[in-house]
Amino acid sequence: MLPPIISAKNITKSYMGVKALDDVSVTINLGEILCLAGENGSGKSTFVKTIAGVVTPDSGEILFDDTSYRKLTPIQAIDMGVQVIYQDLSLFPHMSVAENIVMNRMVATRKRLVNWKEINRIAEEQLQRIQLSLDLRASVESLSVANRQLVAICRALSQNAKVLFMDEPTTALTKKEVDRLLSIVMDLKAKGLSVVFISHKFDEIFEISDQITIFREGKKTGDYAVQDLDHKSLSFHMTGRQVEFPRYKRIAKDDTPLLEVRNLKKSGHYENINFTVRRGDILGIIGLLGSGRTELALSLFGLNPIDSGEIRIKGKPSKIASPADAVGHGIALLPEDRHSQGLFMKQSVKENISSTIHDQLKMTAGFIDRAKQTEVAANYVSKLRIRTHDVDTPIRNLSGGNQQKAVIAKWVVTNPELFILDTPTVGIDIGSKSEIYEQIHSFTAENMGVILISDELDEIMANCNKLLIMYDGRIVEALSEEELEKSDAREYILRVMSSPGQTSDQANSQEKVGVS
Numbered sequence: 001m002l003p004p005i006i007s008a009k010n011i012t013k014s015y016m017g018v019k020a021l022d023d024v025s026v027t028i029n030l031g032e033i034l035c036l037a038g039e040n041g042s043g044k045s046t047f048v049k050t051i052a053g054v055v056t057p058d059s060g061e062i063l064f065d066d067t068s069y070r071k072l073t074p075i076q077a078i079d080m081g082v083q084v085i086y087q088d089l090s091l092f093p094h095m096s097v098a099e100n101i102v103m104n105r106m107v108a109t110r111k112r113l114v115n116w117k118e119i120n121r122i123a124e125e126q127l128q129r130i131q132l133s134l135d136l137r138a139s140v141e142s143l144s145v146a147n148r149q150l151v152a153i154c155r156a157l158s159q160n161a162k163v164l165f166m167d168e169p170t171t172a173l174t175k176k177e178v179d180r181l182l183s184i185v186m187d188l189k190a191k192g193l194s195v196v197f198i199s200h201k202f203d204e205i206f207e208i209s210d211q212i213t214i215f216r217e218g219k220k221t222g223d224y225a226v227q228d229l230d231h232k233s234l235s236f237h238m239t240g241r242q243v244e245f246p247r248y249k250r251i252a253k254d255d256t257p258l259l260e261v262r263n264l265k266k267s268g269h270y271e272n273i274n275f276t277v278r279r280g281d282i283l284g285i286i287g288l289l290g291s292g293r294t295e296l297a298l299s300l301f302g303l304n305p306i307d308s309g310e311i312r313i314k315g316k317p318s319k320i321a322s323p324a325d326a327v328g329h330g331i332a333l334l335p336e337d338r339h340s341q342g343l344f345m346k347q348s349v350k351e352n353i354s355s356t357i358h359d360q361l362k363m364t365a366g367f368i369d370r371a372k373q374t375e376v377a378a379n380y381v382s383k384l385r386i387r388t389h390d391v392d393t394p395i396r397n398l399s400g401g402n403q404q405k406a407v408i409a410k411w412v413v414t415n416p417e418l419f420i421l422d423t424p425t426v427g428i429d430i431g432s433k434s435e436i437y438e439q440i441h442s443f444t445a446e447n448m449g450v451i452l453i454s455d456e457l458d459e460i461m462a463n464c465n466k467l468l469i470m471y472d473g474r475i476v477e478a479l480s481e482e483e484l485e486k487s488d489a490r491e492y493i494l495r496v497m498s499s500p501g502q503t504s505d506q507a508n509s510q511e512k513v514g515v516s
């Protein structure tokens, strides 16, 4: 048994009467990867912030090397070797790789004189520890998200990290980048670092963890060795129920096209895009980051003007030059980047959810009908099971996953005819995913058409009755409902995605999803 490095005992933390952590005890052992799993809002981030000295617990104690602390300051935590990489990475985009790696260490040691030789030496040493070669002078903003993530790891290492906390580090990475990150993390573990990893992605959790601690509604439901759990038992312990993703079946009878896209092209983004969406269709688009799928979604919402091609809405050639045009045509978009495009962080849950229907909520005198606004917001908070104290709570106080559900609610209230969802469940727990899927199925039963962009094959298989596979700005394969139902559909899709150059000719495959 590995010796403990940090033990948190009986930690409780409440916000406005809601227990974010309720008598939680967790032990982090030396040289081990511990994964924190739990539904959105179950207290994982609050726990991390408590150990990092950012949140003061109401009660409980934290033991570091046998010394007990009632609370910690961030400096104390850093001195003890605690390093946290939050989702935003907290890097300085205009500064160089070397400066980002070494700056916090310099501040901590209160060095006044800048010795560039020393800075470069320390930065290079950290890069070598993870066998990474980067230009030390390159500005961080010029790096890919994956490399920024690695710079953040080097920054943590340069401050003598003993325990590295990583909060959903793989959200914006491609499959290859995820594999590289996980292998670096495992290598660091082999060198004696303890890692606490937060993720909603089960494959990752099982690949990397030694131990899994599960949270539910602020309480710890258990500590498990990874070999004692499987997907089913993990989701059960997280949610308290058996979670299933029933497969979507289109029931709508109206086959007239809602949206027809013909030969759409945007230079440098995508070309030769053809597909049709009917009412009740859930058209999946799968393809790795950089495949052109998000750029296509933005074009259909008037945010990325097309170079050529035709868009027909309900049979009529239509121009979508702005989001206002798109909304006028009954199109809504749940954007990929929820934080910068989706929410007003200082405003309440109610104000965010209703922000897309202000005109409908206006009374004759021009004031907003507050009672109606509350009613609409409360209805969607309950429908999508958004975990919040009430609808007046500022949205920034909600957990990440619950904020995402609020963005979905914000667009659903507009009652769109065509809803484009760009990776709607990134960062969302397995229980909430099934609720969101249920909602999407019920929208389509009410005759909405949906375009669902996703990286997750499970999500595509459970929800879509048609599928486009995109690679490098092109549709490389298209599958119809019958093809998606075949027993080897999943393997076929994986095969196409791993060698996208070797597929059937495009015109033929587009025929399969109803291109006339």
Ligand SMILES: Nc1ncnc2c1ncn2[C@@H]1O[C@H](COP(=O)(O)OP(=O)(O)OP(=O)(O)O)[C@@H](O)[C@H]1O
Binding pocket: 015, 016, 018, 019, 020, 038, 039, 040, 041, 042, 043, 044, 045, 046, 047, 387, 388, 397, 398, 399, 400, 401, 402, 427
């Ligand atoms: N500053 C705050 N003010 C009020 N409530 C808060 C605050 N921070 C967290 N909470 C609440 O505490 C609970 C736990 O939130 P926390 O962010 O720890 O969850 P989480 O498990 O990390 O969720 P996710 O997986 O969605 O990131 C949530 O109900 C959240 O709304």
